[in-house]
Amino acid sequence: MKQTCLILLLVLNLQIIVCCGPAEYLNDGECCSMCSPGTRVFKHCTREFGTTCKPCTDGEYIEHPNGLEKCLKCKVCDQELGLQAKHVCTYTRNTICGPREGYYCIDSTCQMGRKHKTCPPGEGVKDKGTQFKDTVCEVCPQGTYSNNDSSTQTCEKWTVCKEINKKQVTLGTATTDTVCEEETSHTGKIIAAVIVSVLVLVLLIIAGVVLFKCYTKKWKPSPSVDNRHGEAEMGQPSGQTLLERSEETEDSNKDQTTASSG
Template sequence: MCFLELRTTRLKSAKMMNRGCLLIFSIITTQLMPFKEALECMMGEYKVNGQCCPTCHPGYRVHETCSLMTGTTCVPCDPGTYTAHRSGLKDCLQCKVCDPAFGLVTRRECSPISNTVCGCSPGYFCTNMKDDDCEMCVAHRVCTPGQYVKSRGTERNNTICEECQAGTFSPNGTLDQCLPWTKFSSSINEVPSSTEAMSLLRPLVEALQITEELPKIGS
């Protein structure tokens, strides 16, 4: 009888101890949660699964995260991908493609540690430049007859056109300055000689010759 009572007492004590242990574990876990969430990693580390792991060098990605016994396992980026900085990325970033449909050309090819750099095709200028890398290009403005080119377009700036002033003209809008009109005699009875006629027409002939020698915009 005493043996049964002793055994029953021990079982009750064991159950109470187990309950006490579970309660203590629960309290400790609850207390540690804020510390886990507030975990701050050092420079060159990244947070994953509640712990700090070493980051991978530029041109590499994480293959396996670190553990208590091992560090982060890194592997090189695949062709066409890159990482420019130390990181804990599991996948490298895709390289940019310079799309000719947007007037873009490749200025610098993508490498494992840097993205592609795009520029504008001849005859285009960039409308969205970020750190010498263009996102989109637009064709240069084309000046119309009666206008002259005040400033020719570049890769960063559009063409600027200006209207010819009174008494001047531009036959096709490609000249850097407008030409003066030649004044004819107001007398209907005065007919210019061939020499005078050639002198009167010379500015127009020279203008046409100049425009033929100018390269086409966008070529």
Template structure:
């Protein structure tokens, strides 16, 4: 009984002695604790191939291509290098090495929306300013484009300018404003003022009226004047076989054949047929 009690007491003494020893174990920088002993870590660019034991330290081997370790570690596998995906606007700024990961940045026209330890995780396309806006601040690799609306009296056709353009001052050029300017279009000027336009319209209308009056006068004059046919008939009044008589009331010409006229003369009384010269010699 006494012997058994001594064994138990000895065991308790040993446990109390082991606990302080375990808690007192402190590994130096570049070492790690494993099974009650301090083992060295693998340097950057290496991984653990075999862990240490009482007879040998940690066995390290270099990282495989396209893998890395950036800090002293006890990793049994190196970390895979990051791939910069062009589909997400990422480009490679620094290639991966055995001791550092790939560094990605944004391609032109994109900015980084998620940055972790100088590594860009996601790129977003720069904002495109709309017509009627101007670029207040152009986008960079870390910041998006800032757009602002054009001030009053200015315009921007496509939103690619750093400053909106002023509307054209038509009155300063001696022109009239046909269409006022907007945020997206310039003012449209016209070379004809309202007064000139009215004067032009009146002039055109007056010309048309004069032409109409002239046509009407020509029509009435032509209607009253004998036709060319009638004048030609007058000129033929003394042609053989015809005797020209004065125009009738309707303006027509009556032609009497010569044979018919002779018969009328012969049938007339002798006195009527006597020439006027003989009548003048009678007593």
């Protein structure tokens, strides 16, 4: 609907000023209807015809009612600048960029992103980084530790060995956890002691038997030596047989008889 707000006759140039409605735009003295969001003017209105509009194409947009002949180009989020598309561009809305994962915007309009800093070993994250804020680190307090670089990990508490039925070997530091080890039970100690005692006793018995055999073998006289020794005591040659001794006795008796006769 065409509305004429005011007609002013200027004395110098007699120019007519026409005010159009809120949904119209002025073109060649005519108030034309605006195109809706996502479309542009293809043909301006005339006195006979209204405005002809055409939709925007991919990569273009127009957010508001307009009298533009060209759609606007969608914004591109540069990943090399630490950005990514938070909201993809549509025909009626421009791209909205945000920081990449692990990055934060260095300004309110997020024209550039910067990577969240990491906390080194011995320090933990006090406040995690956000889209518009960097990471805040803190030194691990007594009783806690952190052993790696991280932009998300807080300081962890030392392990309490007693709580897991273990004994403490090494106390934790700002960069290491407490070291624990399994604690042997009294029953296990007793069984181990008995096994060791039995093994020692068996070894002693074996050693005694071996020594006894060696001793008896060393001092046992040889049968051949004993026989020779007995024969020597009886005045007989060791190699003489019973037949030889009988003949010697007979000869001795003959000699005695001969001697008596003479």
